[in-house]
Amino acid sequence: MDLTWQKYLIIISLFSLNFVLMYTFIIYKRLWYVYIGLLSLSTTLNASSSILNLFFKMCNPADKTYRIQPRNYIYVLPCYNESTAELRNSLNSLVEQRTVPHDKRLIVIICDGQVKGAGNAFSTDILLKKLLQLEETGTQYTYTTWTGEKNRVQVYTGEYTYTNTIHQVPVIVLIKEQNVGKRDSLVLIRRACGVYNMQTPPTTDTEFNTYLTTELATIYTTPIDYIIGIDADTIFDYNCTYELIQGLDQDANVHGCVGYVDISRAMNFFSPFVLYQYAEYTFAQCLRRQAQANITKKVSCLSGCNQILRVSIETCGEKILNKFNYYPQAGDNILTHIRSYASEDRNHVCNMLALYPYVKTTQTLKAVAYTAVPTNVAVFLSQRRRWNLGANTNDLLLVYLPGINWCERILALVNVLTFALTPFVFLATIYFIIAIASQPTMLMLYLSIILFIPVFYVFLIPIFIRPLAFKSSLYYYFSYLVFFTCSGIVSLGCYTYALIHMDNFSWGKTRLITKAMGEAETETESMAETENEFMDQVVTIQNKTAYNDEYLYYVGYDYDYDYLTIESIQEGPTSVAGHTSDALSTSETVSTSDAVSTSDAVTTSDAVSTIDVVSTSDAVNTSDAVTTSVALSTSVALSTSVALSTSVTVPTSEAVSTSVAVTTSVAVPTVYCRYIAYTEF
Secondary structure, rough: OHHHHHHHHHHHHHHHHHHHHHHHHHHHHHHHHHHHHHOOOOOOHHHHHHHHHHHHHHHOOOOOOOOOOOEEEEEEEOOOOOOOHHHHHHHHHOOOOOOOOOOOOEEEEEOOOOOOOOOOOOHHHHHHHHHOOOOOOEEEEEEOOOOOEEEEEEEOOOOOOOOOOOOOEEEEEEEEEEOOOHHHHHHHHHHHHHHHHHHHOOOHHHHHHHHHHHHHHOOOOOOOOOOEEOOOOEEEEOOHHHHHHHHOOOOOOOEEEEEEEEOOOOOOOHHHHHHHHHHHHHHHHHHHHHHHHHHEEEEOOOOOOOEEEEEHHHHHHHHHHHHHHHOOOOOOOHHHHHHHHHHHHHHHHHHHHHOOOOOOEEEEEEEEEEOOOOOOHHHHHEEEHHHHHHHHHHHHHHHHHHOOOOOHHHHHHHHHHHHHOOHHHHHHHHHHHHHHOOOOOHHHHHHHHHHHHHHHHHHHHHHHHHHOHHHHHHHHHHHHHHHHHHHHHHHHHHHHHHHHHOHHHHHHHHHOOOOOOOOOOOOOHHHHHHHHHHHHHHEEOOOOOOOOOOOOOEOOOOOOOOOOOOOOOOOOOOOOOOOOOOOOOOOOOOOOOOOOOOOOOOOOOOOEEEEOOOOOOOOOOOOEEEEEEEOOOOOOOOEEEEEEEOOOOOOOOOOOOOOEEEEEEEOOOOOEEEOOOOOOO
């Protein structure tokens, strides 16, 4: 049957089912309890997940562990039509990741075709060459795509250096002549890593795969441990890689881990789109996905923008790659076609869990990555079309494929039924709320208790599950109020849009590669500018409240300017609190309270001796140098060296309760920078 006719058949079937349920519900509304099973599926699942998560949290208090063993890992960064700012920001965040001595890492950038993104002056391959200072022509090879056709690819090797720093990471750049999709790019590097680790000759594209494995051998002398996935419009938090690796190191049977995907702090957080999606992201990742990680150890969605896979037969072997890399044929049904383009990361996990039932996948909330979210209706609907269709078609695999445990089968079935009955659930929920308010019965009141369990869990998330600072918690509660109020109508709109455009097997408006004359800027352009501001002009500080035992500075600066460097790492439990506010400005005066004050909070009774403290009447000129030395009897040494290229105010405060050494070096250029905290708004 033609795919369009299959779409109409599915739409008619779902419309008929929902119409019958809604009609009978309205006619026999006094018998509402007959429908309680269907109506309470999602709520019951959320309530049980809430209870299990809280119980697990109480029984398994988080113990801070530190990674000592060095690892070999590869960052895989697929790109298509991103801007220079997006590419540079993602690469800078990777280079600046927290490591341990003797870690060996590599960045593989795969440019999927030679297209020009909307608003870009050049095609993405040219932007990459300029950014990485590559030669005009690389080494050319051909390989077989998942469609069975041949595609040419140019290969470049080199190193990426974060401007004006000593950090360098080897880079392999693959520029494909034709766009074949992200799935094709992922298979390329996973197959190469699998061949390298297993020391077996490649069975396909011998010349190209031999070249890749040879390049890997020049960087790694031992097998590659992990592949870390990131999108080209995503920024990793300083600790992200470190925490992802710890997520896999806990158990040899854990073959995949996903981090926490947060919204870029450079976005307008009072936009209704951001308010809605912030609560949605937090609720989804801290409830059901966390329950999968804690209880079943079978997280079915490892988001491609923040994931890590163990390089093994289970993830990179020919059996799973051939299953994952299947290209739909003309006679395949529409669900198979949807799985081929939507939610490829979920598809990989679902097939892996079915082929290898002993495999575990997990989540860590400490590995944070930042991304921009849609801020207009067209892009939002296009994104949700792919997410809704991809998630539900892959959940169907978990329902009927062998090797899936019964908990995951039930969870997948509930997800599919809840999506299919969205119109009926929307109508019945409105009636249920009106009935409780106007003519409550004891049965209704008893059943409503189930509704309050997830609400109570929502209240505990920023306190108990993923601790946030006070202001961030207030923002989260406000955003959840927006989400709770609007989720019904938004879900209904996304449901309708997804079904109508079910046979559209493209990314739609999420990623545009052309721009008509006089047309307004696309979402990708605004996202790129937002991320550029986030990384290029902001020095961000990991908020202490989120991770009570450590905080680490992250540095961002503009590619064309001088830079501001702040480096500080505390290993082991400390209560050092760092806070910086106000933009760096010129012609300011540094006072005793602005630099280091003898009245700063110190949790010891020892006296603090201060040398060379600038008085309130002293003005710091461009040639002035300020040196402060503080010695505490608890063997805490704080040495600060500040070189100022202009007059500036830098307010700071420290509170030290354990043995720690901190060295801070600040070089301030004559360019505007401002401080924000990762978890503050």
